[in-house]
Amino acid sequence: MPEDKSIQELGLDEYKFGFHDPEDYFFKTPRKGIDPEIVAMISKHKNEPEWMLEYRLKALESFLSKPTPQWGGDLSDLDFEEIYYYIRPMENQGRSWDDVPDDIKNTFEKLGIPQAERESLAGVGAQYESEVVYHSLKEEWEKSGVVFMDMDSGLREHEDLVREYFGTIIPADDNKFSALNSAVWSGGSFVYVPPGVHIDIPLQAYFRINAENMGQFERTLIIADEGSYVHYIEGCTAPTYTTNSLHSAVVELIAKPNARIRYSTIQNWSHNTYNLVTKRAVAEENATVEWVDGNLGSKLTMKYPAVYLTGEGARGEILSVAYAGDGQHQDAGGKVVHAAPNTSSLITSKSISRGTGRSTYRGLLKVHEGAVGAKSRVECDALLLDENARTDTYPYIEIEEKKVNTEHEATVSKVGEDQLFYLMSRGLSEEAAMAMVVNGFIEPIAKELPLEYAIELNRLIQLEMEGSVG
Amino acid sequence: MLKIDNLHVEIEGGEILKGLGLEVGKGEIHAIMGPNGSGKSTLSNVLMGHPRYDVTDGTIEFMGEDVMELEADERARLGMFLAFQYPSEVPGVSVANFLRTAVNSVREKELAPMEMYRLIQEKMKIMQMDPKFAERYLNEGFSGGEKKRNEILQMLMLEPKLAIMDETDSGLDIDALQVVSKGVNELRGPEFSAVIITHYQRILRYIEPDHVHVMLDGRIVTSGGKDLALQLEDKGYDWVRQEFGSAAQS
Numbered sequence: 001m002p003e004d005k006s007i008q009e010l011g012l013d014e015y016k017f018g019f020h021d022p023e024d025y026f027f028k029t030p031r032k033g034i035d036p037e038i039v040a041m042i043s044k045h046k047n048e049p050e051w052m053l054e055y056r057l058k059a060l061e062s063f064l065s066k067p068t069p070q071w072g073g074d075l076s077d078l079d080f081e082e083i084y085y086y087i088r089p090m091e092n093q094g095r096s097w098d099d100v101p102d103d104i105k106n107t108f109e110k111l112g113i114p115q116a117e118r119e120s121l122a123g124v125g126a127q128y129e130s131e132v133v134y135h136s137l138k139e140e141w142e143k144s145g146v147v148f149m150d151m152d153s154g155l156r157e158h159e160d161l162v163r164e165y166f167g168t169i170i171p172a173d174d175n176k177f178s179a180l181n182s183a184v185w186s187g188g189s190f191v192y193v194p195p196g197v198h199i200d201i202p203l204q205a206y207f208r209i210n211a212e213n214m215g216q217f218e219r220t221l222i223i224a225d226e227g228s229y230v231h232y233i234e235g236c237t238a239p240t241y242t243t244n245s246l247h248s249a250v251v252e253l254i255a256k257p258n259a260r261i262r263y264s265t266i267q268n269w270s271h272n273t274y275n276l277v278t279k280r281a282v283a284e285e286n287a288t289v290e291w292v293d294g295n296l297g298s299k300l301t302m303k304y305p306a307v308y309l310t311g312e313g314a315r316g317e318i319l320s321v322a323y324a325g326d327g328q329h330q331d332a333g334g335k336v337v338h339a340a341p342n343t344s345s346l347i348t349s350k351s352i353s354r355g356t357g358r359s360t361y362r363g364l365l366k367v368h369e370g371a372v373g374a375k376s377r378v379e380c381d382a383l384l385l386d387e388n389a390r391t392d393t394y395p396y397i398e399i400e401e402k403k404v405n406t407e408h409e410a411t412v413s414k415v416g417e418d419q420l421f422y423l424m425s426r427g428l429s430e431e432a433a434m435a436m437v438v439n440g441f442i443e444p445i446a447k448e449l450p451l452e453y454a455i456e457l458n459r460l461i462q463l464e465m466e467g468s469v470g
Numbered sequence: 471m472l473k474i475d476n477l478h479v480e481i482e483g484g485e486i487l488k489g490l491g492l493e494v495g496k497g498e499i500h501a502i503m504g505p506n507g508s509g510k511s512t513l514s515n516v517l518m519g520h521p522r523y524d525v526t527d528g529t530i531e532f533m534g535e536d537v538m539e540l541e542a543d544e545r546a547r548l549g550m551f552l553a554f555q556y557p558s559e560v561p562g563v564s565v566a567n568f569l570r571t572a573v574n575s576v577r578e579k580e581l582a583p584m585e586m587y588r589l590i591q592e593k594m595k596i597m598q599m600d601p602k603f604a605e606r607y608l609n610e611g612f613s614g615g616e617k618k619r620n621e622i623l624q625m626l627m628l629e630p631k632l633a634i635m636d637e638t639d640s641g642l643d644i645d646a647l648q649v650v651s652k653g654v655n656e657l658r659g660p661e662f663s664a665v666i667i668t669h670y671q672r673i674l675r676y677i678e679p680d681h682v683h684v685m686l687d688g689r690i691v692t693s694g695g696k697d698l699a700l701q702l703e704d705k706g707y708d709w710v711r712q713e714f715g716s717a718a719q720s
Contacts, residue, residue, distance in 0.1 A: 416558070417521060419560065421518075421519075421521065421542055424546070425542045425545075425546055425551070425554075426543075426546055426568075426571075426576075427572055428572065428575050433543075436568070439562065440561050443561075444562065
């Protein structure tokens with residue numbers, strides 16, 4: 001892609017990770033679009049058990065029968081017939097770095113993956129196209145029975161576990177995009193943490209989309225058994241293309257009694273990607289689930305991580321930050337359902353909008369009858385970087401129980417002339433002053449991330465903002 | 471050092487400064503006193519380059535350079551500093567982080583982290599600030615006195631050639647006033663000039679000015695030595711209005 005290179009050399013590339021490798025694929029569906037034949041082809045290629053094929057085909061029916069949602073963002077330009085639904089980049093999965101092909105390695109190097117590895121990051125599962133190509137897991141975890149692999153391997157090696165839980169938190173027919181994912185899913189992570197096992201170092205996966213018009217439909221299932229703890233981190237950067245890409249993931253988390261799962265995501269999709277993700281967790285008795293969610297890039301993101309608090313004393317936290325620049329719409333938020341007594345939840349949502357960017361907070365807080373003593377706090381803060389930027393808040397609250405304590409707070413602030421003047425009077429350029437205000441604004445989220453991710457989040461936002469001021 | 475000539479400034483169509491002139495030499499401390507509404511804060515904001523004000527006529531030169539077209543950050547890098555009367559809050563940004571960024575913005579070469587740390591510690595000690603203060607978010611939830619101390623702390627860190635102090639003394643108790651004055655006196659020397667803008671004579675007991683100017687209705691109406699400040703304290707601003715009010719309106 002010489003023209004791509006020259007753009008980079010000139011430093012004109014708006015999207016810094018917009019490099020991509022020549023497309024050299026092992027397997028790709030013979031045509032765009034989706035029908036039972038394509039779905040069967042994917043399943044056959046993966047040598048899946050019969051029940052998974054049936055599951056996929058049933059999901060496809062559901063997908064085809066559901067209308068495209070009319071609420072939220074504008075999906076009118078999304079053409080499902082213009083997408084390749086499955087591409088597999090290489091024959092076998094790499095277990096060590098040396099096994100990874102060079103062009104793929106180059107991509108990872110540009111993203112800093114090998115460094116991260118050297119810095120003793122624990123297990124790296126990196127999704128390149130539809131398959132995980134690089135996966136390593138520390139031996140001591142394997143000894144303690146921890147499973148961390150791509151979902152396809154999970155299905156092969158732990159079929160019983162997968163069959164028991166797959167699609168139980170997010171049924172295929174939950175919504176149009178969960179149905180689509182269920183029909184064509186590929187890759188993603190499968191994690192099982194045995195009772196009482198604490199994984200101190202976060203499990204990390206890195207995702208990239210690299211083929212034009214290719215949807216990425218990863219599927220992640222994490223099961224934290226009783227009293228266990230795991231922190232799973234997923235970061236995404238996608239290169240820039242001129243036609244629309246679709247990313248539609250499904251992530252299911254199950255926290256058994258007294259378990260704790262923290263799931264952190266920083267997503268930075270190129271500006272023409274539709275990012276339509278369904279994430280949901282169940283927290284059983286005294287379990288805790290935390291979603292930390294950073295949304296950058298994409299044309300439209302619709303994502304509302306959910307926690308269902310089904311056991312007494314369960315806790316859910318959703319922390320999200322979104323940046324909407326010119327032409328982008330970040331429609332994000334969170335959903336908490338209190339279905340048991342003495343459950344608690346906290347939703348903190350922060351959004352930044354600039355230019356013609358639009359950020360929407362869409363949240364649901366539901367307290368079922370009998371969830372006595374439920375406590376919930378929702379806080380959403382929007383920061384507008386200029387006059388045209390737009391933010392909306394849609395907090396839906398349904399409370400069926402009297403003995404509860406809920407709070408909701410929403411603020412909208414603008415980066416003020418006086419604030420910028422103050423920082424600039426100390427020698428900061430307008431851009432640096434703006435970045436400082438923005439970094440301060442997202443600090444409550446950034447401090448919940450491991451240091452290198454917090455730095456990356458700040459850096460990515462600064463990249464997005466570069467050249468946007470003045 | 472600083473030369474202001476025939477400065478006319480408007481905000482939202484109303485003229486606030488009406489031909490103000492002032493010269494501040496190297497190493498000099500000037501006090502500008504005046505009643506509320508005389509244009510003191512406008513002057514300090516315009517000197518630093520606040521975008522909200524329209525300069526309709528006149529010139530501002532700093533070290534021989536016309537700064538009129540320069541942004542606030544460019545003026546800061548030349549060595550100008552404004553201690554704000556009402557500094558803005560910046561949630562999520564610690565004082566230490568802000569100081570680091572500011573110091574490295576005005577310096578040609580970045581300061582090594584350890585040196586920076588020592589410098590912050592040293593200057594905070596002068597300002598009698600708790601080290602924990604550095605971890606608080608900039609001006610968020612600060613008391614009036616803490617904000618003013620923090621302004622002077624920034625001044626000590628940035629070591630400007632010219633400091634403009636916009637009513638830094640207002641709302642300070644006597645202890646805080648002493649600490650703030652100590653900070654200013656710390657920088658006092660042949661390479662440091664200051665313009666102290668104030669309503670009261672009080673701060674001038676601790677920072678002795680070389681020149682005192684009285685401002686009324688957008689102009690400097692009279693100038694003198696430090697005795698003028700005492701005279702003003704004695705007779706009040708009504709005396710100024712009676713004495714110079716007609717001149718100011720002519």
